[in-house]
Amino acid sequence: MTITIKHVAERAGVSTKTVSRVMNGEAHVRTAVREAVMRVVEELGYRPNAFARSLSSARSYLLGLFLDDPAWSGYAAGMQRGALIRCRERHYHLVVEPLDTGTDGWEPDLMASIASLRLDGAILAPPLCAMPPLLDMLDGIGLPYVLISPGKDHQRSGSVDIDEEGAAFAMTRHLIDLGHRDIGLIEGIPSHAATPKRRAGFLSAMHGAGLPVDRDRIVPGDFTFRGGLDGGEALLGRATRPTAIFASNDDMALGVSAAAARRGIAVPGQLSIAGFDDGPTARVAWPPITTIRQPVGEMAAAAVDILIDPSYRDAPTDPRFRRELPYELIVRGSTAAPPPL
């Protein structure tokens, strides 16, 4: 038989309401009573039933993490891990909702899930934060949400971000400082807010150093290994090829690495390669990839903190709910000085 609040109340000689107060850390309980109750709780191993609690109170103690990441990459995994850990610390639970916004019909599914679980809030990972219809929908049903690395829409809600443009600038600067003059860029999926920002950082570093950027040095990508391979092939197949390639994430950097290997181009001797994210794959390569560390776990944790903040619901646009976390340039073996002319 499961132990309920009644058992505890009876045993402690108080009312169930008092036990409830103690369990929720509410005020107006004498220390002696509080301690007595706690003792009985320990003794009996009482665990409040999450369903009963959610049913009677307005809160569900459940947060949703919405992901649209078909590749289920290290990025998504890191995000989830960070959110999960923080949720547990705060006595919340996390419900992961993988969406496939590429296919039709995701909307009712999501709605059903939200409605039946009475989520207290949601974390939207990119590229979902750049989907106004989704945000509108959430606004419509009054579900608070926090955006991770949003684009323009970050005014309407809390958000956690890094300085994408600054990071891309720093990486490009690193390559320039090594002596590179001709650098190629492989972009990310256009729908990700990070894509234009990373390009902007790249261009501003190049232009700031007085370096021209030829139109054919920027090629599209899709954040996958395959995309990096194709982008790398395109850049390395040109009559004159760049001495460095900046891929907009690590998986694509690995793709470039593979393209170089295929063509017998030594990395970093003849070609420097840079990535972005510092996901698990960046270290699982040879040479290991120079990249930008994005603290995905901490970003997710920060999002949880924001959602749990009792005042968030009423003032989601308050600037203090917009956080920017620091990135870090991680120099590894894939970048070096360009080959002598």
Place this chain on the structure above:
Amino acid sequence: MTITIKHVAERAGVSTKTVSRVMNGEAHVRTAVREAVMRVVEELGYRPNAFARSLSSARSYLLGLFLDDPAWSGYAAGMQRGALIRCRERHYHLVVEPLDTGTDGWEPDLMASIASLRLDGAILAPPLCAMPPLLDMLDGIGLPYVLISPGKDHQRSGSVDIDEEGAAFAMTRHLIDLGHRDIGLIEGIPSHAATPKRRAGFLSAMHGAGLPVDRDRIVPGDFTFRGGLDGGEALLGRATRPTAIFASNDDMALGVSAAAARRGIAVPGQLSIAGFDDGPTARVAWPPITTIRQPVGEMAAAAVDILIDPSYRDAPTDPRFRRELPYELIVRGSTAAPPPL
């Protein structure tokens, strides 16, 4: 205001119990009534409150996925994805519980979570299935569970598995068929049930082909890139080195690949490398890794099916709840004939 079962009942002119029956697909409802109710449900956009349902029925419609994977590798991610998708199809929800059994104090946390969520069942990913104390604990509280790739303990409960030994045999055979005679093996973490099985498959293929296996051709590993790198260094640093290395998973195969690159050993020209799992990293390498495809997603889905089966709870040891899914040998660019002598 949220729409409850009462609103639907009233509007449809039936009792709440009838609505409940319709929602749960129970029998004993006339088609006409069922349809009428469904229409109202659609009209009002009614979504049953999961908490109320769980509170009054014995079930929570929640399954737990217990993972102890500090690296949060592609393996764990694939497992989760598979479980998540199947859960959604079956109108269940998944709660992911990352455990750290390496550290003390995980037990009360887990217990609290299980108790307060009233999980209907749990999926135990390796190496948790090889932890008798955990299984005992779950048995103690009467929580049904399914083991993924268990070792000896698979008698006591439902399980989903592949033929680890057969798969390792097939991979070794593949290398032998290519002409390799001297093959190194990098093992996995000893606590994983798969480790001894994969070694057994390796040895039986070698011995079956009349090939000796020197003691120093088998080195320990830990399923990480770093471990593969070290293992590779060890094997490639010997006076005479093997012409092929079979790493017990993909991440380690990548490590071997890196070790080879470091020493200027061409893959597959001078060294063949094989992995296991066919996780995301196997394709994110150059050359791509020859490996064993383990259908992790389907394995997790199968585990969900078993847990949801109404008769599972009463007969967890029934053989029909022990499933073995097919593996597949995936030949990619990392294996080829050995170099001529």
Place this chain on the structure above:
DNA sequence: ATGAAAGCGCTAACAA
């Protein structure tokens, strides 16, 4: 500071 009573929205058991 504490308690009694009344639900939260649903399903189980029983009745009709």
Place this chain on the structure above:
DNA sequence: TTGTTAGCGCTTTCAT
């Protein structure tokens, strides 16, 4: 085949 009556275990409201 359908409806009625009690709860599930907790929190809320309102007393005291």
